[in-house]
Amino acid sequence: MRFQDAAKDARAIVYAGIQADPVVARAAELLADATPAQRVLARAVMNGETLDPAGWRSMFPTLFGDDRDFGDDPDDPAGTRAVGAADRATRERAEAILTVSLAIADRGEQVRSQLRGALVEAITAVLLARRAGAAAVKRERRVLFDGVRAEIHPYDVTVERPGAAEAYDCKWGARGINADVLHQLDDARSHAADEDEVLRVALVVFDAERSCRVRLERQTAAHERTGLVAIETLHRLAAASG
Amino acid sequence: MTIAAAIASALAAYEALTSLGEDVEDEWTYVSDLSTAWNERLEGVRAARGDEPIETPARAAIERAIDEIGRISDPHRAIDWLSTFPQVVLVCLGEQP
Numbered sequence: 001m002r003f004q005d006a007a008k009d010a011r012a013i014v015y016a017g018i019q020a021d022p023v024v025a026r027a028a029e030l031l032a033d034a035t036p037a038q039r040v041l042a043r044a045v046m047n048g049e050t051l052d053p054a055g056w057r058s059m060f061p062t063l064f065g066d067d068r069d070f071g072d073d074p075d076d077p078a079g080t081r082a083v084g085a086a087d088r089a090t091r092e093r094a095e096a097i098l099t100v101s102l103a104i105a106d107r108g109e110q111v112r113s114q115l116r117g118a119l120v121e122a123i124t125a126v127l128l129a130r131r132a133g134a135a136a137v138k139r140e141r142r143v144l145f146d147g148v149r150a151e152i153h154p155y156d157v158t159v160e161r162p163g164a165a166e167a168y169d170c171k172w173g174a175r176g177i178n179a180d181v182l183h184q185l186d187d188a189r190s191h192a193a194d195e196d197e198v199l200r201v202a203l204v205v206f207d208a209e210r211s212c213r214v215r216l217e218r219q220t221a222a223h224e225r226t227g228l229v230a231i232e233t234l235h236r237l238a239a240a241s242g
Numbered sequence: 243m244t245i246a247a248a249i250a251s252a253l254a255a256y257e258a259l260t261s262l263g264e265d266v267e268d269e270w271t272y273v274s275d276l277s278t279a280w281n282e283r284l285e286g287v288r289a290a291r292g293d294e295p296i297e298t299p300a301r302a303a304i305e306r307a308i309d310e311i312g313r314i315s316d317p318h319r320a321i322d323w324l325s326t327f328p329q330v331v332l333v334c335l336g337e338q339p
Contacts, residue, residue: 040329040339047322049313059306061299062333173322175272208339210283211325214275232339 001165001197006140006154018114019121019139027100028122030093036232037063038097043206043231045101046116056098063094113172120170120206121156124229127237128166132159143167143199145191151184157204165192166200168229174211177203182221189225202227209233245335246292248304249284252331255308256281256324263324265317273321280328287337296335303334 006012018024031042041060048056057064104115121139129137140154159166167188169181185201192199205212209230216223229237260277264270296304307330314320329339 036339037333040326040333044307044310044326044330047319047326049310049319055306055310058299059303059310059330060333061303062336065299174276174325175269175321207325208329210279211276214279215272217275218271 001192001195001199002144003138003158003160003165004142004144004150006142012140015114015118018111019118021115021118023100023103024115024118024122027097027104027119028126030097030100031119031123032126032234032238034093034097035090038094039206039231039234041094042097042101045098046105046112046119048105051102051106053098053102056102060094064091116172116206117170120172120204123206123234124157124168124170124204124237127234128157128159128168130238132161132166136161143188143192145195148191151188153184155184155188163198164200165198166202168202168204171203171205172207174205174207174215177205177212177215177219179219179221182219182223182226185226186222200227201225202229204229204234204237206231206234243296243301244292245294245296246288248296248301248335249288249292249331251308252304252327253281253284255311256284256327259311259314259320259323259327262314262317262320266321269321273324276321276324280324284328284331287332287335291335300334300336304331307331307334 027042031039034042037060041056041063044059045056104112104119107115125137125139136159138158138160139156141158142150142154143158144150155167156170157168167185169185171177181203185203189199189201203212203226205228207230209228209232212228212230216228256277260273263273266273307327311323311327314323332339
């Protein structure tokens with residue numbers, strides 16, 4: 001088993017520009033350490049129809065709420081019933097996430113979609129680098145095996161370490177999970193096993209695990225040995241146990 | 243207003259969103275499965291906490307989320323929100339998304 005850079009075709013060159021957009025790195029750094037609720041905020045804004053920050057703040061009172069702001073409720077003038085009033089640090093991070101999410105949402109539909117995909121890859125790389133070291137984490141790589149035709153599509157993120165390699169496919173939403181992706185991941189895992197190598201494979205999906213499980217339930221492609229990292233469990237990428 | 247009433251409003255809006263998502267014929271089964279799964283999750287919260295009064299910010303937040311999905315006209319965007327909207331509602335109610 002060996003790893004190789006993907007061919008630099010026209011698609012790859014265009015997409016590299018998307019991946020290099022500073023907003024992707026900024027969002028990835030913020031979301032790597034975000035709470036699940038903050039990630040839901042980011043997902044909602046980047047999926048959203050509206051770009052009004054005040055509207056988004058009002059949709060997430062547990063992230064932006066402040067007792068002092070709730071004093072205009074005639075039934076609760078002291079704001080004492082405000083639920084989940086956020087502390088300053090929570091509000092500041094939520095504000096930063098809102099700002100960067102709106103910057104992505106405020107692009108044309110096609111670019112927005114590409115940025116979201118690149119963002120999931122970037123978050124994955126950031127978190128994996130904390131565990132495996134930045135030098136071991138690669139993007140857009142093919143995995144080659146003796147006597148096996150190489151897959152055309154590269155893996156989004158790989159961890160390349162002797163005896164402990166990993167390959168990840170990253171999706172913005174559960175709907176992106178399909179037979180082709182599952183086959184590619186499981187085939188790589190099984191080809192590695194044929195060479196007595198270990199290759200852990202997983203999907204990283206910036207969506208709820210519940211939605212991912214629903215999607216996987218109907219898939220007939222082998223995925224029993226394919227891991228799933230969802231929006232609630234992204235932190236596991238950085239954990240020692242992977 | 244109670245949590246039960248807020249969830250009822252959310253589920254009514256979610257039903258309309260589901261209908262829009264079903265326009266993507268290739269994803270009809272996924273849309274149906276997804277809608278069922280999240281309906282069950284929200285119904286579970288209603289069963290457990292339905293009698294509780296809902297706080298003003300949470301009520302306003304859910305109304306804002308309902309307004310957001312009411313703006314959607316693209317069925318593909320609707321499918322994105324079939325997963326996102328219930329998570330937003332759960333966060334509003336202080337539940338794990």
